[in-house]
Amino acid sequence: MSQREPLTRERIIETALHLIDGQGLGRLTMRRLGDSLEVEAMAIYHHLPHGKEQLLEQLIAHVAALPVPPGGGAPRDRLRAWAGAYRDRLLGHVGVMPLIVTRRNPGALLSTTVSVQELLRAAGLSEAEAAVGAHTLLSYLLGEVALEARERSAGTSPDDLDWDGRFLAGLDRVLAGIA
Amino acid sequence: MSQREPLTRERIIETALHLIDGQGLGRLTMRRLGDSLEVEAMAIYHHLPHGKEQLLEQLIAHVAALPVPPGGGAPRDRLRAWAGAYRDRLLGHVGVMPLIVTRRNPGALLSTTVSVQELLRAAGLSEAEAAVGAHTLLSYLLGEVALEARERSAGTSPDDLDWDGRFLAGLDRVLAGIA
DNA sequence: TGATCGCACCTTACTGTGTAAAGGGCGCGG
DNA sequence: CCGCGCCCTTTACACAGTAAGGTGCGATCA
Known part of the structure; x- marks a missing residue:
């Protein structure tokens, strides 16, 4: 039970956006983002190999x-x-x-x-x-x-x-x- | 000898600006700014009690x-x-x-x-x-x-x-x- | 002169950040 | 049943800002 849905780049970006909208850009952190996704921070790097840089880039594009x-x-x-x-x-x-x-x-x-x-x-x-x-x-x-x-x-x-x-x-x- | 001139808010801000112009905003750091001023980072707080926040504010105004x-x-x-x-x-x-x-x-x-x-x-x-x-x-x-x-x-x-x-x-x- | 005091600076230490590196564990093909 | 590869976790490091308290030196005053 409590099957969490799979981690995807899309889900990461949407969660990050939600986090920014709710708490501000300054509180967008890899670890906090990980928490929101119910995952360790480092898991994000598997989907966004270039880390935060790439994440922000995707957010802009979005x-x-x-x-x-x-x-x-x-x-x-x-x-x-x-x-x-x-x-x-x-x-x-x-x-x-x-x-x-x-x-x-x-x-x-x-x-x-x-x-x-x-x-x-x-x-x-x-x-x-x-x-x-x-x-x-x-x-x-x-x-x-x-x-x-x-x-x-x-x-x-x-x-x-x-x-x-x-x-x-x-x-x-x-x-x-x-x- | 090697009397350094006294640390003032003006000198701090100008040095910070010079540092940004030369190395980019991302490399403006309290410690690096301290180095440029030949002073420990914490000395800056004596002239800018609110730390980096205040420094950036002054830079904008400048x-x-x-x-x-x-x-x-x-x-x-x-x-x-x-x-x-x-x-x-x-x-x-x-x-x-x-x-x-x-x-x-x-x-x-x-x-x-x-x-x-x-x-x-x-x-x-x-x-x-x-x-x-x-x-x-x-x-x-x-x-x-x-x-x-x-x-x-x-x-x-x-x-x-x-x-x-x-x-x-x-x-x-x-x-x-x-x- | 010598004691005292306070300013300007330094030392130390803590929390939080991004992320490199390496370790699981689980499913799947052989 | 074995081994491999994909996802994720663990651990660890360098660097950020800055709170708290220490230190030395010049000025002030008895």
Whole structure:
């Protein structure tokens, strides 16, 4: 009895994410993660040979990869919708933001950027303009969420700023310059 | 002989910054910092009672506080000039970026934001518009530099992207939506 | 002058971290 | 029934931050 389900890379990552969401990035520890998985810490290395480095990389990929969904409509509207969804995703895992913004990660953010870039390209912009536009939008979005996450990670937030409104207002200003 | 100069908070912070710039944030250690200062690690606690936490806080304040300089000229030009200077400052200490973007810091970024906000206010924008504008510009700037820093912290950069050009192009698009 | 005191620094030691290395044990093919 | 290989555990190490208390030296004052 009490058959625990098998240890897999997916289960490790999801548990780690859950741990971060519940207790904060600072408390994500190999041993604690092991405890949550009902396994010794070293068992994790069997599925993630490069240890914590690899774990964090996977976490970034899991949270930060969210390309613009295909579909029709005005480019600006599609971008606005996507940006809102992306921000929600990121704010849903504020603890991972430091990793996303900080750690070099080949691919995770790239795929997202590329999808934005392609949308802009399809909307008629030149390759160069699309590249600048995508980079600008992603910079704003990540910067904004990072600032927001910073503030929210304080204790009970005494500042009841209208983050949503501020984000949307800024987003419109940025989009105006892009598409 | 070999009188070492007295240990002060300023000397500690500058040495720490130098250490980060030279070896990376990951190698900033109390003991290593002590070595650089020719002092035992615990001596630092006499000048920074809250230890590493306080040290990092001071580092952020030292690097991230750079208000818009007073002066005349078109608001947009002043903002463009300031943004370029701020980015240079941040890129001059890429190792500190993770701290700036990540750690809650009461004041350091705030004073900078406020100075931008006041410039916009003086340029004729309403309080609300100025707040949104300042927040948007700072979000873009920090996001852009964070992405840039991430990429540059890779080994010898094989990607010879024109970061400066991209930053300036994006900056103009953002400024167009603000002032 | 000599005793006293307190500042600035050092010594020691503890907890917690990531992870290398090697040891089980259990199921499965021969 | 044997041995092998996959997963996991055990053990151990170097290094992190820092609490607690000791130490020496210059300044102060009788």
